[in-house]
Amino acid sequence: MTSIEFFKEGIKNLKTVGTLTRTSKFVSKEMVSHVDFDNAQTIVELGAGDGAITKHILAKMHPNSKLIAFEVNSAFCELLREFNDDRLIVVEDSAENLGQVLKKNNLKEADFIISAIPFVALPDELSYKIVEESRDNLKTGGKYIQIHYSLLVRKMYRKIFGNVDVNFVTLNIPPAFVLVSEKE
Numbered sequence: 001m002t003s004i005e006f007f008k009e010g011i012k013n014l015k016t017v018g019t020l021t022r023t024s025k026f027v028s029k030e031m032v033s034h035v036d037f038d039n040a041q042t043i044v045e046l047g048a049g050d051g052a053i054t055k056h057i058l059a060k061m062h063p064n065s066k067l068i069a070f071e072v073n074s075a076f077c078e079l080l081r082e083f084n085d086d087r088l089i090v091v092e093d094s095a096e097n098l099g100q101v102l103k104k105n106n107l108k109e110a111d112f113i114i115s116a117i118p119f120v121a122l123p124d125e126l127s128y129k130i131v132e133e134s135r136d137n138l139k140t141g142g143k144y145i146q147i148h149y150s151l152l153v154r155k156m157y158r159k160i161f162g163n164v165d166v167n168f169v170t171l172n173i174p175p176a177f178v179l180v181s182e183k184e
């Protein structure tokens with residue numbers, strides 16, 4: 001997908017895409033830098049989009065690990081399926097069904113969850129439900145990693161996880177925050 005095609009998809013579906021530009025390699029690298037790939041068996045990506053972050057995850061994953069990529073946009077799901085990687089399971093569904101999808105795939109808990117869901121565009125109730133579902137299906141010591149373009153919802157992660165670490169990435173349009181919470 002070209003940058004122009006992504007921009008058009010973003011305009012058409014701004015509430016679910018959340019941005020008009022794809023995630024830069026700088027943000028993608030920052031997000032995956034918080035993942036312990038040596039020990040991660042199950043990684044979940046929420047709001048996988050066109051796979052900008054997905055490709056960085058797959059490049060570092062072990063051959064026996066699994067990546068469950070949630071995306072509600074069917075055009076983006078088609079692009080994700082083109083990765084043609086046996087470790088990748090594309091789920092065209094809402095992230096609020098994370099627990100059901102893990103169970104269906106005989107996976108217990110996620111080791112890491114990486115999210116690009118545009119929570120500021122969603123109702124608060126749905127945002128909290130998705131992040132709580134993520135916490136409930138994350139192993140103890142696992143990390144939830146989220147990209148945001150503002151710090152408006154930082155308190156949600158502190159309330160749900162009890163902690164949040166904020167990392168600022170300037171080399172992105174617009175500049176981005178990578179928020180990291182650990183399940184204690």
